[in-house]
Amino acid sequence: MADILALVVDDSRMARYVLSKMLKEQGINVDTVESAEEALGYLCNTLPDMIFMDHTMPGMDGFQAIRAIKNDPKTASVPIMMYTSKEGEVYMNQARALGAVDVLPKQLKPVQLIQVLERQQLLPHQIGDKKLNISPPNTPKPVQVEAPTPIVNASDIGEDLEQVAKDAERSIENQSFTNEMKQLLDDHKEELSSKSNERTDRILESLDKKVDEVSASLATFIKETHDNSGIFRSLSDNVKMLFISINAILVVGLGALAFQQSLEIKQLTGKNHSLKEEISVEDAKAESAKSNLENELTDNLYKNQLHLDQWVANLQWALNRKNQFLWNEKPFNKTLASLLKSTADKLNTAGFKGSINLTSHLGQFCLVANEDGDSELPVDQQTLSECTINDINVQQAEHLGLEKSIQFGNFIAAFERQYDNNLHLSFNSAGLSSPTSEYPEKNPEFSAQKWNSIAQQNHRVEIEFMPLQLEE
Incomplete structure (x- = not known):
């Protein structure tokens, strides 16, 4: 290919x-x-x-x-x-x-x-x-x-942020499932090892008991034979023959018992060997199952990561559709702080680590002065000839684009305490350089309201999520 x-x-x-x-x-x-x-x-x-x-x-x-x-x-x-x-x-x-x-x-x-x-x-x-x-x-x-x-x-x-949140919940559930499967695998292996050890211990304990029984029987026979040897020499020949016959019967009986015990020991030894082979087979099966499951988990983790990346991209797109601020507001204000707080909670819950990059863009509004000399938006019927477009230089635009309200400053302090090294905020100002909607020619008869509508679309804060692996 x-x-x-x-x-x-x-x-x-x-x-x-x-x-x-x-x-x-x-x-x-x-x-x-x-x-x-x-x-x-x-x-x-x-x-x-x-x-x-x-x-x-x-x-x-x-x-x-x-x-x-x-x-x-x-x-x-x-x-x-x-x-x-x-x-x-x-x-x-x-x-x-x-x-x-x-x-x-x-x-x-x-x-x-x-x-x-x-x-x-x-x-x-x-x-x-x-x-x-x-x-x-x-x-x-x-x-x-x-x-x-x-x-x-x-x-x-779907544009709705609730759907984006549901995607995050599914991603979290997939991650939880992965962790549970790993734990189940470890528990299964531990249980198999425990059961194998218990069965081996029972067999060895049974073998020890059989050996002890045979040893005790032989020791008793030897002791009794030794104790009775003096008495045996003082007895008559007929009585001696009787005792010899009885002892012969006892020896044969003990020999048969010992032979039987030996057979049982061999059988138990064979069972122990078979059990070890079964345990070896079970271990091989468990190792194979572990390998297959680990491969499946790795594949699921990769798919979950791709799902998380797509979810983060969708969240970024949805937020940037509602990112304008008013002509007389500071770019980084109370409303944006509230939006970022709920967004950061979602990102942190989903396991996202990285930066939230915020870039302000300013619109060129056409303004008029009221009776007190303060700037305001013109009324519906006014044209560009009746208002003044706020042309500002690059340095002024950069300065205005980085202004923050008191509430936003408080939000930054709380944000850094809560998310520590997992999430970071960065601030940039693009000034007037990148309008999302182009302005028409400055025709004096052009509607001031339409002009300001375009300026409002350009008056925005763009939000970009940068995963940790991309930053590195």
Whole structure:
């Protein structure tokens, strides 16, 4: 089977990690880059079999990258799939028009990825067959027109955080089951060893008793013979003959008894040997069962980890759909503190260890001054000519983007005490550099309310979960 290579382009490390893991599960090699510009540089030297492209990235966005790739004859034939949180029929049509073959949601499930790869003939065995069946030069082949490819709609995926919490509970239950199975295996082995020792001890104890009985009988006979030897010499010949006959009978009887005891000892020894063989067989079976169970547990642990990674990615996506703050609020405020507290509890319960990275983005609001000289939002009918857009420089934007309320400061102190080394918080400010929605031209007649609606979408705090293994 030919080696298959995919390129994942996304500025989110978590998104790159989750998608790469699912692709590798299908036997696909993966390279990753964090920007469209880096992807174009990569394509100068390497031609992958497929590309997964995020839409919203700093600098060049996903659509601009698709145009550049499709305009280059060297890379134009590489299938591109958008991997984005954007959705809707309009967006899908735009992506198709630019040359994307499919659109995948950020909360992608493994089964959806397999369906898309199969539909696009991009699974390793499908691509391998294509490479093996390449026609000889100058052999024309009929052009096949494919039916429009259905695009996975992000609305098919649950957005509710309660469902995300249920996934976490299932992950925890799977981990608990794994631990219980390990304990049962250890208990079974200990019980088998205990029972084997008890059976061996009983056999040895029985052997000791039989040997003691034979030894005692022989000792008694010898003592009595010795004690009676003096009396025997003083008796008449007839009486001596009688005693000799009686002693002969006793000797024969004791010999028969000794022979019987010897047979029983041999039988018990044979049983002990058989028991040892049975114990050896049982030990081999137990060791085989342990090995099989350990392999199964290892497989379950891997699947549980993949499930946890997907759950964390879904949680991140859900939180970032409700991450805006008001125009006159500090980015790191009481509302965000409450959201992060409940989120951290879920992550800690699910066994996640790593960082919660928080990056603030500011919107450019158009504001007016009230009678007291304070800034406020304009009324519905006002235009850009009647308000002032808050243009600020890079240093001001960075400073404003890191402001924290008193309540948020208290939350940080409690967070560090509660989660110690398991969870960490990091804070960054992107200022005005990465709007999620583009602003229109500054037409004086443009509605101030519509302008501020776009600014509100950009006025947000992005949340990213970074597992410990990625940080290292």
